[in-house]
Amino acid sequence: MHDDAAHSDAGVHAGAGANAGAGAGAHGGASASASSAPTGCFHCGLPLPRDGRWSVRIDEVERPMCCPGCASVAQAIVDIGQSAYYRDRTEFGATANADQLVPPELQLYTNADPRFADCDDGRAAALSVEGIRCAACVWLIERRLQQQPGVLEANLNVATETLHVRWDPALCEPARILQAVREVGYTAYPYEAGRHGEQLQRAVKTLGRQLFVAGLSMMQVMMYVAPAYLAGDDGTLEPAMAALMRWASLLLTLPAVCYSALPFYRGALSSLRARVPGMDVPVTLGIVAAFGASLIATWRGTGEVYFDSVTMFIFLLLCSRYLELQARRKAAGALQRLHHALPASATRVAGYPEQRDGAVVPAATLAVGDVILVKPGEAVAADCVLLDADTAFDVSLLTGESAPQLKRMGEAVPGGAINASRAVLARVTRTARDSTLSDLIRLVERAGQGKPRIALWADKAAAHFVTALLIFALLSFGFWYWYDPARAWPVAIAVLVVSCPCALSLATPTALAAAGDRLLRRGVLAVGPQTLETLHRATHIVFDKTGTLTVGKPVLQQVLLYGDARRADCVQIAAALEASSAHPLARALAAAADGPLPCSATQVEETPGQGLSGMVDGQHYRLGNAAFVAGLAGPNDDGPLVAGAPGTTAVFLGSAQGWLACFLLQDALREDARATVDYFRAAGKTVVLLSGDTPGLTRHVAEALGIAHAQGGCLPADKLAYVQKLQADGAVVAMVGDGINDAAVLRAANVSFAMGSGAALAQAQADAVLLSGSLDAVAGTARTARATMAVIRQNLAWATLYNLVAIPAAALGWLNPWLSGAGMAISSAVVVLNAVRLRRA
Structure with a gap:
């Protein structure tokens, strides 16, 4: 026992x-x-x-x-x-x-839960956290987890209430992470879109009830204190009636103090347990002090009472918190929409092509090569290619484009696209876990990790602010107790209540969440925490050419042959070499070969920026630029450089026996390329074009777009060196590329954009992905970045100015407690409402 x-x-x-x-x-x-x-x-x-x-x-x-x-x-x-x-x-x-x-x-989550995914250096997961109130909550949870053995990284997004954790599985288990969060007063669980939405819905309903009770108490208390205000000190209100009014006010204040103010008490208790004073600490002290003083005055029958002030600032503070919670719900909406769009099941046609009867199976069990039936109105469970018919698909969730896109037989369809027309059969090319939508969800979750420098500064300032405020309130009380004891208590309460550290801590994350939601609805996914802040400061905008300023779908215009080579043979050899490449030029050559290829390539090796080499039917070939092919085929006496029409790209084919063919491909400029370049030039940015194509073709594109700085013939290492030189000279570089062979320079740039595609999503090195494939989205992101930074500066300036004016005013006795509560609530509301403006498209 x-x-x-x-x-x-x-x-x-x-x-x-x-x-x-x-x-x-x-x-x-x-x-x-x-x-x-x-x-x-x-x-x-x-x-x-x-x-x-x-x-x-x-x-x-x-x-x-x-x-x-x-x-x-x-x-x-x-x-x-x-x-x-x-x-x-x-x-x-x-x-x-x-x-x-x-x-x-809890140990069930240690290894079995698929939401705890492997990453490069450990395991990672997205967790939902209940009870987040302010930056102090974020700091407390992150600090607690970082103290756990094996936890490598912990980032909590206050706007979406999502915690991103990375840990070493040899030293830490997911169950221990969940428990560590609970030990500091919060509840965490693996992210599920449905449950996360229900959590936010419950929080809104609970806060709505508390707000209703506080409002009702406030109105009723105002009715009972009005006679005292109207009568003043003229003695018209009898002492017995005045005492009755006070007792009635006390009883009507109790529901607000004991129920509506619970969020502030819980937040303060969690902060004190962790010895980190958060914004709820001064609020709670103000409520308790004002109510306690009023209770004593009512019991003794003498002294000031503040029941109206208590109920009013509880109501007003809950109003601002309600607005904040609604803003969080909207900010989390984008990720929830993506999770809900991921289908849980699919109709697999096991007997295709002999049978076309399907059976419903979990989407997670689909394998590459399975044939699925996609009915009208259904979402595609995995990336696939159409087998038997043409139909239209709604890809608005993936790209931001509202109009359905027509897909023909043999074309690829991304997972998450919704069939808007007829039932079709499709063959799975990537599993549900690796589908375009799954990749997008992982990127969206990654987008909530990390914080820009300005947000880190605001969090640190808010944490120090609360400590300084408590000391200042104590000093104010001491001074007034010496100067005028009757006013000491009201002044101390006013100082505690009037300050607004939450305005400081909400100024940045609320604006960034609203801007991120706006960009995602327009087909831009900002992954890096510094994306908007750095893009706004960028001095140089560097563009790749193929697939970025151009459509990225060049077409074979002409084939020039050397010697007795046959056109069909050369095209088939080139298509076989390019069959596994994702480069736009490779796709154009592969598409030029009609029907199935009679040959296949082996031992294919890619030399970045130069070309491919491989074996076809036992013969060694090279396909690429003239210098690369000459390394195998030798010098060409007829001259390897073929003059084509302006804007064409020459790709050569050769073997050890000599030169075989020159393929002339042409790629059209994007319709929005000129407007995008003009926008950045008008904004005072230096626009640069770097391309692996020939200098002549690069100059042609630069002249067509009005770009003064252009450099052709760049290998990936040359692009990287160019960007690093700009940075060494003090430039802030934004790089826009196709994400296929520009990984190094995208990672090196201060901020980078990749044109979105299924392949690019899976291996994105960029800070932002253009899901819509529209180049104008880069200019749109720059406009949003400018507006976002303006809103953040406005919010921080407002919060700072408000506190600099309001706190001294309260300390001087110019503000009574209820006015202080109103000021704090209005300050928070101004910050949230100003940030929500960014969601407007």
């Missing part, structure tokens, strides 16, 4: 194991009747202490617990949706040592 102290010390228990005492099996799960008197802890079976005060609601029934350890573990099991453990168990959980903190129900 354990005494009560032992329960508290060892009150952490693992899951099913050895019996905790005689007859443990009789108490398992469902066998414990809700109506029978509890004789032991519902989790571990140990006797309940005399003053047992811990319980957990399991399956709509309050179950007694012997200690806070059991209550914490049981609550965690319920929170992650594993209540069935208690219904199905046959034994109580065994008591455990301090290092056995996590039951098997």
Whole structure:
């Protein structure tokens, strides 16, 4: 038998194991009747202490617990949706040592949960966190996790309430991460779009009820204090009536103080436990101080009461928090829409082509090569190619384009696209986990990680601000207590309430979340935390040519032959060499070969910026620029450089026996290329064109677009060196490329954009991806960046100016407590509403 102290010390228990005492099996799960008197802890079976005060609601029934350890573990099991453990168990959980903190129900997440994915240097996951209020919550959770052994990185997005964690699986387990968050007063669980949406919905409803109660209390209290204000000190209000009014006001204030103000109390308690004063600390102190002083004055029948002030600033603060929560819901909407668009099932046609009857299977079980039936209105479960018909697909969620796109037989369809026309059969080319939509979801989740420099500064300033405010309030109280004791208490309350650290901490994340949502709806995914901030400061905009300023779909215009080479043979050899390449020129050559290829290439090797080499039917070939082909075919006496029409690209084919052919391909400029270049030139940016194509073709494109600085014949290393030289000279470089062979320079640039495609999404090195494929989106992002930075500066300036004016005014006694509460609420509301403006398209 354990005494009560032992329960508290060892009150952490693992899951099913050895019996905790005689007859443990009789108490398992469902066998414990809700109506029978509890004789032991519902989790571990140990006797309940005399003053047992811990319980957990399991399956709509309050179950007694012997200690806070059991209550914490049981609550965690319920929170992650594993209540069935208690219904199905046959034994109580065994008591455990301090290092056995996590039951098997949490350990289920250690290896089995697919939402905990492997990454380059460990494992990573996105978690939803309940109860986030301000930057202090973010700092507290991040600091707690960073103290855990094995946790490599922890970033919490206050706008979407999503926590991104990366850890070493050899040193840390996901279950320990979930528990560490809970230990500081918050609940975390693996991200699920449906549950996350329900969580936000519950939070809105709860806050709405608290707001309603606070508003009702405020209106009723105002009715009872109005006679006192109207009568003033002229003695027309009888003392007995005045006392009755005070007692009535006290009773009407209780619901607001005891229920509506709960969010502030919880936030302050969590902050104090972690010894990190957050914004809820001064608010709570103000409420408690004002109500306590009013309660004492009512009991004694003399002195000032502040019931109207208390109810009013609780109501006003809840109003600003309600606006903030609604802004969070909208900011999280983009990720939720993507998760909801990912279909959970698909109709697999196992007997194709002999049979066309399908069976519904989980989308996760689809393999490459499976044939699926996509009905009208259904979302495609995985990337695939159409097999038997043409149809239109709605890809607005992926690219931002509202008009359905016609897809013909043999064309690729991205996972997540919605069939807007007829039922079609398609062959899976990438699994559901690796589909375009899944890649996009991972990038969107990654977009919430990290914080720009200005946000880090605001978080740090807000954290120091609260500490300084508490000291200042204490000094103000001391001064007024010496100068005019009657005013000391109201002044201290006003100082505590009037400050608004939340305006500082919300100024940046709310604006960035609103801007990110706006960009995603326009087909731009900003992945890097510094994207908007750095793009706004960029001095040089560097463009790639093929697939960026041009359409990226060159067409074979002409084939020039050398010697007795045959056109069809040369085209088929070139198509075989390019079959596995994703470069636009490669696709053009592969498309030029009609029908299936009679030959295939082996030992294919790519030399970046120069070409391909490989074996076809036992013969060694090279395909690429003239210098590259000459390395195998030798010098060409007829002259390897062929003069084509302006804007054409020459690709040569040769073997050890000599030169075979020259392919002339032409790529049209994008319709929005000129307007995009003109925008950046008008904005005072230096526009540069870097291309691997010939200098002549590069100059032709530059002249057509009015670009003064152009350099052709650039290998990837040359582009990288050019950008690094600009940076060494003090330039801030924004790079726009196709994301295929520009990975190095995209990563090196201060901020970078990749033209979106299925392949580019999976290996994006850029800070932003243009999902719509529209070059004008770069200029649109620059406009959004300018507007976002303006809003952030406005928010920070407003929050700083407000606090610089309001706090001294309160300390000088110019503001009473209710005016201070109104000022704080209005300050927060101004910041949130100003940021929400960025969502307008």
